[in-house]
Amino acid sequence: MSSxxxxxxxxxxxxxxxxxxxxSLPLVHVYLSQNKLRGSLEDAFHNSFELITLDLSHNQLTGNxxxxxxxxxxxxxxxxGYNNLEGRIPIQLCQLDKLSFIDLSHNxxxxxxxxxxxxxxSIWYSYLRIYPDRYLIREPLEITTKSVSYSYPISILPIMSGMDLSCNxxxxxxxxxxxxxxxxHVLNLSNxxxxxxxxxxxxxxxEVESLDxxxxxxxxxIPPGLVQLHSLEVFSVAHNNLSGRTPDMVPQFSTFNKSSYEGNPLLCGPPLSRNCTPEEEASPLPVRTSTDDIEESGFMDADVFYVSFVVTYIVMLLVTAAILYINPNWRRAWFYFIKQSINNSY
Structure with a gap:
């Protein structure tokens, strides 16, 4: 099958x-996952220079x-992932500048x-648009992200990227x-x-959504700057030797429970039950006491945002009502505008 x-x-x-x-084949996409393949990769694909997709996960492959x-x-x-491969991760992987996702987990x-x-x-996206028939992904791929394995459809894979080196x-x-x-979008270095x-x-x-x-x-x-990761949905630093205070309970970190931090006896602060001592409270976290600090950090506490939004909305309504009450000409113009809008809608 030479073609x-x-x-x-x-x-x-x-x-x-x-x-x-x-x-010796002009292979571009290879899907051989979830079989019982054995042996090494030494001679299998060494001349397949046009490979874009190589999925050999969930087999029994060995060697380097x-x-x-x-x-x-x-x-x-x-x-x-999910083989018996060993040795060091070859530095030649750094030559692959078009990688979207690499999974070497459970080896x-x-x-x-x-x-x-x-x-x-983004150059690779342009390249795909020029040669769509040959280089576009042809089949869904099973990728583990957010602690669950998903079968990602072809429509999602072009924007999916990440690295899973867990369980090695x-x-x-x-x-x-x-x-x-x-x-x-995915970074898993656990286990x-x-x-x-x-x-x-x-x-x-x-853009990371899952960080384990x-x-x-x-x-x-734990670096306090991690609270700037607004796309984060899954986060875990459990079972390490981390110390100090947990990150501020602001979005997205207000959604993470104690399981994200457990197994670190020296960590303190919510959502953990251990309270921080004054020394731990003062050490790593910056104190934001002014509007300038909030603006520079790029985020605002959710409660403050909602309260300020509601107050501003009510004030604007009251000011508008007061102006219309005082000035009859503006009031007539306003009601005329409303009437015309309703007629146009009909």
């Missing part, structure tokens, strides 16, 4: 190794990710998180450069052996 571009055999019970002949992975210059979705990867990973820019043996600190991935603080740069993840750093050995305070 084969799309191969979908997912959701079967196919066993055995990946054949080396795949590398080969260095030739960096030659897939069009790779957008790389899903290798045995070790070493550090790569600080040089890049994700798709990764060590070291979280690179601050990860905070520069401000277009991703590893990560140490050090949560990078302050995470406050720049402006739970079950590691992270230390230090």
């Amino acid at each position: 084969l571009q799309v191969l979908d055999l997912s959701g079967n019970t196919i066993s055995g190794k990946l054949p080396s002949c795949f590398s 990710i080969s260095e030739w992975i960096g030659e897939f210059s069009y790779m957008s979705f790389l899903l290798l 045995k990867f070790s070493g550090h998180i790569l600080p040089c990973l890049r994700f798709r820019s 043996n990764l060590t070291g600190e979280i690179p601050p450069e990860i905070g520069n991935l401000n277009h991703i 590893n052996f990560l140490i050090g603080p949560i990078p302050q740069t995470f406050s720049k993840l402006s 750093l739970s079950n590691n050995s992270l230390t230090g305070a």
